[in-house]
Amino acid sequence: MTFATDVEKSFTLLQSACGVPIKYSRGDRNISLVAVPSEADFMQSTGDGYIETIESRDFMFPASELNLGGEMVLPERGDTITETVNGVEHTYPVTNPGGSRYYKYSDSFRKILRVHTKWTK
């Protein structure tokens, strides 16, 4: 067993211990996954004459599980993650904070994806 597979197996334990069910959607395609959410963070943006805050949240799951329409894909603009909290659906569009990418890998072997989202209702 390589260290890379160890990482993936260890993450499976984390998923079963503190994962939440989510629906990952792109257009009319979607897939149900179990993701490990980060704590909610609030970010402030200031424009010319206004201030705005938004809840930011990341979701982690194995890259191999993001399979839409029979092919493995990577997160991109326009995708959404829906989490049901106390019976209420919260939809988080996938976003790129600070002009960065929409996701990053949480390990050196590109096994675990960390997807950046913001809650927009």
Place this chain on the structure above:
Amino acid sequence: MPDSSLVKLTDACFSHLQSQSLSMSFTTAKSYLPDFEREELSGVEVSIFPQGQQSSVSARDSEQYIYTLNIVIRMPITPSADPDLDASLYFIEQLKDSLRLTSLAGCAYQGIQNDPAYDLEALAERNELISILTATYLEIR
């Protein structure tokens, strides 16, 4: 206590915009602290707040006052790889045109700036269109 000219102008702008019937339905608010929460935004919101004033002598016995108001337009945009803003930008143009050449609270319309047309960062990161109209009015007294 009487209101300042800037507040009277802000109130008049608020009432004017509130009475408009445009291509999108919207809510209007007067605000002194434009501090918003993105997750609370579910429709088109227009907020008006006073931005500033300048005065200078225009004649031996009068001054001219230049007042500026900021009109912040916010609307959610459906997450998409390539967002379509055609209808939103048309609405903003309608809103801008509704103020065109209209005197408010005894102040003469001077013009409106809308540059940039929308906040690129808000669109990219928050799936939201934010556009700011800066309207300028003149009063001589």
